[in-house]
Amino acid sequence: MAVILLTSVVLSGCVGNSAGEEKTDESFGPAETGKITVTDDLGREITVPYPCERTVFLVENAMNSMYAVGGADEISGIGAVWYEDTKAPFFRAIDPSYDEKRLSEGSEQPGTETIATADPQVVFLWASDWGSEDIKAIEETLNIPVYGVYIDSLDDLQRQMKTLSKLIGKEERGEEVIELMNESMEKVTDVTGALSPEEKPTVYWMWGDVYGTAGLNSTANALIERSGGVNVLNSWTNETKNVEHPVLNLEALLALNPEVIYMWNNENLDPVNITSGDTMDGIDFSTWNEISAVKNGRVYEISDPFVYDFHSPRLPLAMIHVAKDLHPDKFAALNLTAETDQYYVDVYGVHYPGFEPA
Amino acid sequence: MKFPENEKTGYPDCRPEIPFYLEWRSLAFTGFLLLPIPVFFVSIFLGTYPLSPPELLRVLLSHFTAYEYSYPSVYDTVIFNIRFPRVLLAMMAGAALSTSGATFQGIFRNPLVSPYILGLSSGAAFGAALSIAVIPELPVQAGAFIFSLVALGFSYVMARTGGQTSTVALVLSGVITSSVFAALLSIIQFTTDEKAVQSIVYWTLGCLHTSHWTKFLDSFPLVAAGCLIIYLLRWKLNVLALGEEEAKAVGMNVELYKAIFLIAASLAASAAVAVAGIIGLLGLIVPHILRMIFGPDHRKVIPLSITFGAAFLALVDDVARSTFGFEIPVGIITTLLGAPFFLYLLRTTKIGGWE
Numbered sequence: 246m247a248v249i250l251l252t253s254v255v256l257s258g259c260v261g262n263s264a265g266e267e268k269t270d271e272s273f274g275p276a277e278t279g280k281i282t283v284t285d286d287l288g289r290e291i292t293v294p295y296p297c298e299r300t301v302f303l304v305e306n307a308m309n310s311m312y313a314v315g316g317a318d319e320i321s322g323i324g325a326v327w328y329e330d331t332k333a334p335f336f337r338a339i340d341p342s343y344d345e346k347r348l349s350e351g352s353e354q355p356g357t358e359t360i361a362t363a364d365p366q367v368v369f370l371w372a373s374d375w376g377s378e379d380i381k382a383i384e385e386t387l388n389i390p391v392y393g394v395y396i397d398s399l400d401d402l403q404r405q406m407k408t409l410s411k412l413i414g415k416e417e418r419g420e421e422v423i424e425l426m427n428e429s430m431e432k433v434t435d436v437t438g439a440l441s442p443e444e445k446p447t448v449y450w451m452w453g454d455v456y457g458t459a460g461l462n463s464t465a466n467a468l469i470e471r472s473g474g475v476n477v478l479n480s481w482t483n484e485t486k487n488v489e490h491p492v493l494n495l496e497a498l499l500a501l502n503p504e505v506i507y508m509w510n511n512e513n514l515d516p517v518n519i520t521s522g523d524t525m526d527g528i529d530f531s532t533w534n535e536i537s538a539v540k541n542g543r544v545y546e547i548s549d550p551f552v553y554d555f556h557s558p559r560l561p562l563a564m565i566h567v568a569k570d571l572h573p574d575k576f577a578a579l580n581l582t583a584e585t586d587q588y589y590v591d592v593y594g595v596h597y598p599g600f601e602p603a
Numbered sequence: 604m605k606f607p608e609n610e611k612t613g614y615p616d617c618r619p620e621i622p623f624y625l626e627w628r629s630l631a632f633t634g635f636l637l638l639p640i641p642v643f644f645v646s647i648f649l650g651t652y653p654l655s656p657p658e659l660l661r662v663l664l665s666h667f668t669a670y671e672y673s674y675p676s677v678y679d680t681v682i683f684n685i686r687f688p689r690v691l692l693a694m695m696a697g698a699a700l701s702t703s704g705a706t707f708q709g710i711f712r713n714p715l716v717s718p719y720i721l722g723l724s725s726g727a728a729f730g731a732a733l734s735i736a737v738i739p740e741l742p743v744q745a746g747a748f749i750f751s752l753v754a755l756g757f758s759y760v761m762a763r764t765g766g767q768t769s770t771v772a773l774v775l776s777g778v779i780t781s782s783v784f785a786a787l788l789s790i791i792q793f794t795t796d797e798k799a800v801q802s803i804v805y806w807t808l809g810c811l812h813t814s815h816w817t818k819f820l821d822s823f824p825l826v827a828a829g830c831l832i833i834y835l836l837r838w839k840l841n842v843l844a845l846g847e848e849e850a851k852a853v854g855m856n857v858e859l860y861k862a863i864f865l866i867a868a869s870l871a872a873s874a875a876v877a878v879a880g881i882i883g884l885l886g887l888i889v890p891h892i893l894r895m896i897f898g899p900d901h902r903k904v905i906p907l908s909i910t911f912g913a914a915f916l917a918l919v920d921d922v923a924r925s926t927f928g929f930e931i932p933v934g935i936i937t938t939l940l941g942a943p944f945f946l947y948l949l950r951t952t953k954i955g956g957w958e
Contacts, residue, residue, distance in 0.1 A: 453798040496652035529815035535677040
């Protein structure tokens with residue numbers, strides 16, 4: 246308890262609380278004041294010491310961005326990591342201190358006392374609203390500002406990367422990574438931008454809950470469009486199509502009749518289960534046989550949810566992955582494995598697969 | 604005017620006798636018994652797929668009669684593989700939960716009892732969560748069904764002492780069992796990923812959007828068996844509802860019949876919950892609505908619970924699947940529709956038969 250109190254007192258002395266402060270567009274005063282005020286993904290302003298040297302990530306997507314902008318040394322604590330067994334080799338390769346920074350095991354989130362042991366100047370936490378109880382708990386008990394992470398577009402992702410690089414004083418590297426992302430995406434968009442509307446297939450994006458899909462205001466929607474497809478929800482009359490994760494039913498899906506079904510990686514379900522009309526997870530996929538995508542065998546899946554995580558700087562790789570499936574003839578020359586390897590080298594300094602130092 | 608003489612009293616009857624078939628309760632009784640038929644036909648006309656009623660009618664005619672009509676094959680999928688099994692599954696779950704609720708209320712002589720009193724829903728939710736998040740090889744329906752029965756068995760064994768199973772002990776052991784399985788469910792939800800938690804929550808809210816023929820056919824024998832046993836022995840529930848001492852006084856083997864009713868009601872409810880998720884309030888309100896209208900006699904309440912429960916849930920599911928264009932878990936609608944209606948009946952009538 247003494248440690249926490251001491252930590253809290255020390256932190257409260259050097260960290261300002263954003264509440265009630267005047268709103269600014271981006272950030273101000275890094276060199277002059279030794280502090281920087283930034284706007285988080287929720288639109289809240291937070292003020293942290295500049296350059297920020299100790300950050301705790303309770304959200305993995307943003308942590309990937311921090312590593313990409315060269316912030317490995319500035320990460321002092323790491324919370325939940327889903328399916329850690331598959332990801333740990335990568336994180337260890339790009340950050341030798343990864344294991345020491347872990348504040349919890351697997352997908353468990355650490356408690357506030359454990360977070361305090363990492364002596365953070367800012368904590369990154371996934372939150373979709375200002376009133377998040379988790380944010381309040383950390384801010385009020387530890388007196389540490391919390392950066393609310395929430396991404397639902399490509400712009401959000403790049404803005405977040407800029408902000409992270411600014412926090413740690415590595416703006417140049419941030420710009421460099423954003424440039425790398427844009428260059429990789431242009432390999433796709435230069436081709437798909439020239440496609441006629443008739444050449445773009447309608448796509449049903451299938452999240453893990455099967456009838457949950459990508460709304461018109463979502464990163465997955467941007468991914469589909471830039472990869473040369475059209476989100477099938479454009480033809481849906483229901484107003485919920487504009488939310489991030491709308492849920493359809495089978496009749497609505499049959500009526501929309503997508504030409505392509507693109508699945509997010511699903512451990513319990515493969516494209517072949519859908520095209521074969523199997524019954525999986527209580528869903529009888531033989532009732533999907535009338536859907537154009539199923540009839541034509543155009544059901545695809547993101548093969549690796551980590552490597553092609555499009556809420557992370559690896560979004561361009563996901564775009565190449567999807568574009569190759571949507572337009573195999575137009576992207577035949579683009580080698581996904583080679584592109585992935587080069588991207589990993591450029592962004593993280595390691596090869597893929599294997600994560601050998603470049 | 605001369606009134607006919609009453610056979611029992613010998614005095615003239617001032618009110619002319621109303622034929623049985625014209626009495627409103629008898630008409631209502633017949634109407635409620637037959638309700639599933641019109642509800643079924645209305646329900647198959649509803650859905651989000653744009654299929655006009657005349658078109659649907661032509662498809663039905665061409666399917667069941669010699670009438671010839673050419674139509675896209677997707678219509679067959681929508682009508683016969685989506686709407687038919689879904690409406691039938693909703694009806695089956697509604698019948699099972701209502702009948703089970705009426706039975707439990709009779710046995711426990713308590714109007715607040717629902718089919719979930721002995722921990723059935725908590726056990727089923729735990730089983731479903733186990734399947735969704737921990738053992739994907741175990742089908743969700745099987746997990747839910749197995750653990751709902753485990754929970755029931757656990758409650759029953761805990762309550763049974765010295766060859767007797769007192770009602771109070773059963774209720775208390777049901778509360779304990781529910782708490783234990785709720786805690787186990789929380790552990791799974793706490794340790795699993797976001798998507799799995801979402802699936803678990805969706806399942807626990809009760810949803811029929813994944814209905815298909817196999818689900819219906821797998822669960823139908825168990826539901827039918829449970830409901831049939833209760834239906835055939837329904838008059839014994841009247842005796843049990845008098846109280847255990849009174850039932851023993853008239854020579855009834857109380858322990859035997861209590862066990863039979865518990866097993867039959869649990870079997871039907873477990874099979875329904877396994878395929879439809881946890882549908883709240885239905886098993887509580889349907890029997891009460893019926894008692895308020897037709898009185899407490901289980902000889903009427905049980906068959907009406909089967910038919911009215913079936914029609915009620917099918918109609919509620921019509922709202923859930925057709926009104927918004929996307930799926931609202933049916934359990935939410937049963938609660939939102941059922942609670943105010945129940946409140947209205949509660950305030951305007953006596954608590955049908957319990958007072």
